[in-house]
Amino acid sequence: MWYFSWVLGLGLACTFAILNAMWLELDPKYAASPSGLPADDDEAASGAEK
16 A cells, blocks of 8 residues: 555645746746846846946
């Protein structure tokens, strides 16, 4: 019966990964940035001065 707990664990891990990705997509400071960095860090990453 080890396979039963293995399947449950795998399903839980996949569910957690999917929910985490959906939560990150809904976060406006990450969703609005094309580089995936927070909006404040985009300027620093490109070398632009404020």
